[in-house]
Structures are given as structure tokens and as C-alpha cells.
Amino acid sequence: MSTVVQAASVAKPDEAVKARLTVAARLRRDWPLLLMCFPAMALLLVFHYIPALGNVIAFQDYNPYVGDNPLEAFLYSEWIGFGNFEYLFTSPAFWDAVLNTLTITAFQLVFYFPIPILLAILLNSIMSPRIRSLVQSVVYLPHFFSWVLVVSLFQMMLGGAGLIVQTASQAGFTVPNIMTDPDTFIFLVTSQALWKDAGWGMIVFLAALAAIDTNLYEAAAADGANRWRRMWHITLPGLRPVIILLLILRLGDALNVGFEQFVLQREAVGRDAAEVLDTYVYYQGIAVQQWGVGAAAGLFKAVVGLLLIVGANKVAHKFGEQGIYSKS
Amino acid sequence: MTRPVWEERPSPLGQFGKGTILTLVVLAVLVPLWVVVVTSLSSEQTINNAGGYVFQPREFDPSAYLVIFSGGQISDAILVSTFVAVVGTLISLVVTVLAAYGLSRPSSVGHRPILFYFLLTFLIYPGMIPAYLVVTGLGLKDNLLALILPTAISAFNLVVLRAFFMNIPGELLDSARIDGAGEFRILWKIVLPLSKAVTAVVGLFYAVGYWNAFFNAVLYIDRNDLQPVQRVLQQFILAGQSPTSSGTAVYVPGLGSAIPPTLAIKMAVVVVTIVPALIVYPFVQRHFTKGVIIGAVKG
Numbered sequence: 001m002s003t004v005v006q007a008a009s010v011a012k013p014d015e016a017v018k019a020r021l022t023v024a025a026r027l028r029r030d031w032p033l034l035l036m037c038f039p040a041m042a043l044l045l046v047f048h049y050i051p052a053l054g055n056v057i058a059f060q061d062y063n064p065y066v067g068d069n070p071l072e073a074f075l076y077s078e079w080i081g082f083g084n085f086e087y088l089f090t091s092p093a094f095w096d097a098v099l100n101t102l103t104i105t106a107f108q109l110v111f112y113f114p115i116p117i118l119l120a121i122l123l124n125s126i127m128s129p130r131i132r133s134l135v136q137s138v139v140y141l142p143h144f145f146s147w148v149l150v151v152s153l154f155q156m157m158l159g160g161a162g163l164i165v166q167t168a169s170q171a172g173f174t175v176p177n178i179m180t181d182p183d184t185f186i187f188l189v190t191s192q193a194l195w196k197d198a199g200w201g202m203i204v205f206l207a208a209l210a211a212i213d214t215n216l217y218e219a220a221a222a223d224g225a226n227r228w229r230r231m232w233h234i235t236l237p238g239l240r241p242v243i244i245l246l247l248i249l250r251l252g253d254a255l256n257v258g259f260e261q262f263v264l265q266r267e268a269v270g271r272d273a274a275e276v277l278d279t280y281v282y283y284q285g286i287a288v289q290q291w292g293v294g295a296a297a298g299l300f301k302a303v304v305g306l307l308l309i310v311g312a313n314k315v316a317h318k319f320g321e322q323g324i325y326s327k328s
Numbered sequence: 329m330t331r332p333v334w335e336e337r338p339s340p341l342g343q344f345g346k347g348t349i350l351t352l353v354v355l356a357v358l359v360p361l362w363v364v365v366v367t368s369l370s371s372e373q374t375i376n377n378a379g380g381y382v383f384q385p386r387e388f389d390p391s392a393y394l395v396i397f398s399g400g401q402i403s404d405a406i407l408v409s410t411f412v413a414v415v416g417t418l419i420s421l422v423v424t425v426l427a428a429y430g431l432s433r434p435s436s437v438g439h440r441p442i443l444f445y446f447l448l449t450f451l452i453y454p455g456m457i458p459a460y461l462v463v464t465g466l467g468l469k470d471n472l473l474a475l476i477l478p479t480a481i482s483a484f485n486l487v488v489l490r491a492f493f494m495n496i497p498g499e500l501l502d503s504a505r506i507d508g509a510g511e512f513r514i515l516w517k518i519v520l521p522l523s524k525a526v527t528a529v530v531g532l533f534y535a536v537g538y539w540n541a542f543f544n545a546v547l548y549i550d551r552n553d554l555q556p557v558q559r560v561l562q563q564f565i566l567a568g569q570s571p572t573s574s575g576t577a578v579y580v581p582g583l584g585s586a587i588p589p590t591l592a593i594k595m596a597v598v599v600v601t602i603v604p605a606l607i608v609y610p611f612v613q614r615h616f617t618k619g620v621i622i623g624a625v626k627g
Contacts, residue, residue, distance in 0.1 A: 030436040032512060033431075046462065046466075052458070139354070144540075153364070217335075227335070298456055
């Protein structure tokens with residue numbers, strides 16, 4: 001960044017220009033740029049930062065009917081300290097949602113996370129550029145489908161009246177309806193996530209693989225390393241920083257298993273298996289209108305998520321990796 | 329690409345294994361789409377003969393599409409989603425491009441705090457309940473703007489665009505300034521033409537996002553004629569369990585008569601929700617890797 005030459009008439013490095021111009025002069029020069037940032041900042045203020053601050057209703061017995069609009073209602077609602085959190089922490093339904101969320105995250109860490117890496121390594125070993133780009137085009141595609149569509153497609157293939165049940169019954173077999181079975185729900189959501197995003201998740205690893213110096217492979221081969229040893233000693237170490245980075249991001253997102261996927265299937269599968277923190281926030285807050293409790297659950301999720309990401313990053317630094325932000 | 333001399337010959341077993349895995353992966357994506365398209369274009373008789381979904385195309389019967397485009401809730405939903413995607417993408421692009429350019433000169437006043445302001449959105453989570461209260465408090469309930477404004481700007485896209493703008497040589501912009509061009513003119517006449525591809529990709533990402541948005545409609549849209557197409561899909565496929573029953577809340581004109589079949593109509597709705605992604609796809613595909621990497625590195 002520091003090498004970028006600045007706009008003022010003379011081409012001098014940043015710092016020199018900064019020192020030469022007063023703030024007022026720079027403001028006179030840069031006001032159109034500030035103006036350009038304004039609409040985006042305003043949108044984020046209204047739809048991101050104000051709601052983020054609005055999380056303080058987690059400490060209120062928020063009642064929308066005590067005022068004419070949410071702001072008045074917020075001003076007139078009663079402050080109850082940690083009452084909502086007490087309610088949450090003593091509510092079995094909340095802990096069920098937390099447990100479901102963590103179970104799904106752990107499960108996906110084992111059964112989802114490695115797949116894009118393996119897929120990228122596999123694809124990278126294919127020599128024909130035509131096959132490579134064909135496979136890439138196909139597997140990226142589902143990333144652009146909505147969750148409604150993905151769940152619908154699964155319903156059509158695996159559901160009670162779906163293609164597989166239909167084919168099996170014509171052949172004289174009975175197949176259970178996977179779409180409504182709480183016991184296998186975790187496999188179902190993981191395979192949906194895989195179908196939708198495993199191909200897309202491969203991109204980063206493919207890029208990292210392309211960045212590995214081919215001379216390393218040649219040197220290793222000259223030293224007598226076979227293809228497996230080359231994979232173990234060159235390919236995997238080459239992917240290591242990316243893997244750790246994505247692992248951190250995933251851990252920071254541990255409470256974020258994806259919302260629409262679960263809302264869409266909660267009815268069919270039942271709350272015991274399909275209630276995650278996000279759906280809990282929705283049903284407690286908006287459907288049942290316990291606003292304060294819903295907001296408290298949301299705040300809990302946000303704060304724990306932030307702590308997780310900071311913690312995971314610390315661990316990455318311990319291992320000598322860069323993480324998502326560097327030590328400063 | 330030819331195999332480097334130092335690499336061993338691939339073993340036939342390994343080749344076969346790789347081929348099988350990749351074929352299965354590709355089929356897993358394509359087969360459902362194939363079944364959906366073929367069924368949507370089949371007549372009731374073919375569907376009945378097959379006992380449900382159709383695998384082999386036997387005829388070309390577009391009547392399901394004629395039904396969904398001839399008025400009623402599905403036509404409305406298609407219009408609503410198209411409107412949201414087009415208007416939303418325009419708003420998002422204008423706002424994002426402006427901010428990305430505004431931040432692309434690292435020595436401008438306030439550059440650092442403003443960039444921080446945008447990046448902070450990655451770490452701070454707005455919360456569903458307060459967001460709901462803000463949007464409804466602004467009177468956006470049952471207003472299509474509720475499907476646009478809350479998601480109008482993505483900091484990720486902003487960072488991608490900014491990274492691209494920063495790579496444009498400063499001398500080019502300086503020469504325009506010497507000629508007396510203002511910042512808006514420079515953005516319009518120089519920066520944007522140079523970054524057509526990446527701007528298009530960002531725009532298409534936004535468009536796909538708007539087209540696919542489902543949950544904001546659940547939260548903010550109650551009126552039937554304002555439901556987007558994803559909502560209709562949900563009611564149509566997921567709420568009506570059996571594809572041969574017609575027990576859904578969706579109103580379709582002409583369904584009283586026996587033709588065309590409900591399953592074909594359902595599949596036609598599915599196809600309609602996929603088509604925009606398919607149209608967009610070939611244009612953006614080349615630029616994926618670049619965009620993702622820029623975002624990952626500079627984010």
C-alpha cells in the first residue's frame with residue numbers, strides 16, 4: 001500500500017504529501033471521495049450498525065406496544081438486566097439448540113471440511129485442461145442455487161414421493177423417507193451442504209495448489225520421492241496456510257451453521273433435531289414475540305462467535321501461522 | 329499440458345478410480361437438474377406412465393410454462409423477483425462502486441477509519457431481532473425495498489472492487505486530473521471502463537443474491553402478490569408433500585382443468601428459479617478464482 005503514488009500533482013510517496021498538506025487542504029482535495037463513500041456508509045449504519053447496537057434490547061423486557069414505533073418502544077421498555085439470559089440459560093430448549101448447533105458443526109468439520117481439499121487435490125492431478133474446466137464448471141454451479149432450491153431438489157430426489165422412492169417402489173422395495181427422519185437429519189444437512197458448496201469451496205485450494213512451485217516437485221522426484229511422498233511433503237505443506245485459515249474461519253463460525261437450510265426443514269424433521277441457534281432466535285423472537293429473549297440468544301451467539309474467532313486466531317499464531325489478522 | 333518427464337506413468341487403476349469419482353461428482357449435480365427439466369416439459373400422460381418423475385424425454389410439452397406465465401401468483405412472483413434483482417443490483421452496484429473508488433486512494437482524508445468502518449462489519453453481527461425491528465420500524469413491512477436495502481451492500485464485494493481499483497496505475501488518473509476531470513468523471517470515464525469485468529462479476533453476485541433471497545421475504549412480506557419466487561417454490565414443493573396432491577396454498581389459474589399436470593408445473597417453477605443462475609453463470613465463471621483470491625487476500 002505504501003508504494004502507491006499519490007494523486008497530487010507531484011509524484012511523491014504518501015507520507016511526504018501528507019506532511020505537506022494541511023487537513024483542510026486535503027479535505028478540499030478529497031471531499032468528492034468522501035462523498036462517494038457516504039451512501040454505503042449510511043446503508044451500513046442503518047441496516048448493520050444500528051441493529052448491532054439494537055442488541056441491547058437483550059437486556060430489556062422489550063414490548064413493542066408501549067410506543068408508536070420500535071424506537072419509542074425501546075425507550076419505554078423496562079430494563080431487566082440479565083433476566084433474559086437467566087431465562088435462556090435455564091431453558092432446556094435453548095441448550096438443545098446450542099447442542100444441535102455444535103453437533104452439526106463438529107460433524108461437518110469431520111465430514112465436510114476435508115472434501116473440498118481432497119477434491120481440489122484430485123482435480124489438480126488431472127492433466128487434461130478440458131476435463132478440469134468441465135468438472136469445475138459443473139461443481140461450482142450449485143453454489144449459485146438458493147437453499148430453497150437445494151432443499152427442494154433433495155425433496156424431489158429423496159423425499160417420500162421422490163425419484164428414488166418412486167424407482168424403488170416400482171422395483172418392489174420400500175425405502176424410508178430420509179427427508180423427515182430426525183435420526184439421519186445430520187447426514188442429510190451435511191450432504192446438502194456438500195452438494196451445494198463443496199465444489200465452490202475447492203476454488204481456494206485450487207488457487208493455492210497452482211501457486212506451488214513446480215520445481216519443488218521436480219526436485220523431489222529427482223531425489224526419488226514417489227507421487228505419494230510428493231503429495232505428503234510438498235502438496236499438503238503448500239496447502240497448510242490456507243487450510244489453517246479456513247479452519248479458523250470455520251471455528252469462528254461454529255455457531256453459524258446456516259439459517260435457511262434449517263428453517264426450511266424444521267417443520268418436516270421436528271424441533272429436536274433441526275433446531276439450531278439461528279432458528280431458535282427466529283422462533284423465540286419473531287414467531288413467539290419474546291423479543292428480549294430472542295435478542296439475548298442472538299447476542300450470545302454473536303459474542304461467543306467473536307471470542308471463538310479471536311481465540312482460534314491466537315492458536316494459529318502459536319503454530320506460527322498468519323491467521324486472518326496478523327499479530328500487531 | 330503434457331506430463332513432465334520426471335512424473336511416473338499413471339496406473340490404470342488410479343486413472344479408473346479418479347475417473348469414477350469425478351464422473352459421480354458431476355452426475356450428482358447434473359442428474360437432478362436433468363430430471364427437473366425433463367419432467368417440467370412432459371405431458372400428464374407421460375408423467376403418469378412414469379409414475380412420477382420422468383427420466384427419458386418423450387415429447388416437448390411447454391404447457392406447464394404457459395400456465396405459470398399466464399397470470400396468477402407464480403407470474404406475480406416472477407415479476408417481483410425480477411424487479412428486486414434488477415433494481416437491487418443497480419442500487420448495490422452504484423453504492424459499492426462509489427465507495428470502492430472513494431477508498432481506493434490510500435492517502436485520502438479519513439481513508440483508514442472509513443475502511444475500518446466497512447471491515448468491522450465482518451466481525452460485528454447485526455442480530456436478527458434488532459434488524460427486524462429496524463426494518464419494520466422504518467415502515468418497510470410489505471414493501472419490496474425491505475428485500476433490497478438491508479442487503480444492498482456487501483463489504484466483501486466492496487473490498488474486491490477496491491483491490492481492483494487500487495491496481496489501476498495512479499499516473500493514469502493523475503493525467504486525467506491534470507486535464508481537469510473531477511473524481512466522478514474519472515470514475516465513470518477511466519476507472520469503470522478498465523474494470524468492466526470485475527464490476528460485472530460483482531453485479532452478478534449481487535443479482536444472484538437478490539434472486540435467491542428467501543428469508544427476508546419470510547420476515548418482511550406478508551402480502552401474497554409481493555412474494556418472491558423462492559417463497560412460491562417453498563410453498564409449492566416443500567409445503568405440499570406429495571407431488572401428485574394439489575394441497576398447496578398457491579393459486580394457479582387453469583389448474584381446475586386436468587391439463588397440464590401439477591407435477592410439471594412444480595418442476596417448471598423449479599426451472600424458472602434456476603434459469604437466472606444458469607444465464608449468469610457462463611459470464612462470471614472465468615473470473616471466479618481471481619475474485620475469490622483478491623477478496624481472501626485483501627480482506
